[in-house]
Amino acid sequence: MKVDEATVRHVARLARIKVTPEQAKALEGELSAILEWVEQLGEVNTDNIEPMTRVEAMALPKREDKVTDGGIADLVVKNAPATEDNFFLVPKVVE
Numbered sequence: 001m002k003v004d005e006a007t008v009r010h011v012a013r014l015a016r017i018k019v020t021p022e023q024a025k026a027l028e029g030e031l032s033a034i035l036e037w038v039e040q041l042g043e044v045n046t047d048n049i050e051p052m053t054r055v056e057a058m059a060l061p062k063r064e065d066k067v068t069d070g071g072i073a074d075l076v077v078k079n080a081p082a083t084e085d086n087f088f089l090v091p092k093v094v095e
Helices: 005-014 021-041
Strands: none
Touching: 005 021
C-alpha cells in the first residue's frame, strides 16, 4: 500500500504531531514499508494453527468464584491515618 503526503499529514494531525515537509516525505516511505510488511502477514497460511496467547502452553490455576470480605480488613486499614470500624476516614471536601 502506498502512502501519500496528504495521508501522512492527516495521520500526523490526528496524532497531534508536528511534521515538517521533509519529515513528511521520509514518513511516506516508512509508513508504506510498514503497511507492505503487514500485507505480507496476510499471505501466511494459518488454517490449521490454533490461536495462542503465549509461546509456552500452560493452564492458569483457578479458584472458586465466591464473594468474601478477604478476612484482613484490619490489615488493609493498618497504615491509614484515620479509621473507624475498619473504614477509612477522610476529611469532608464538599459542603
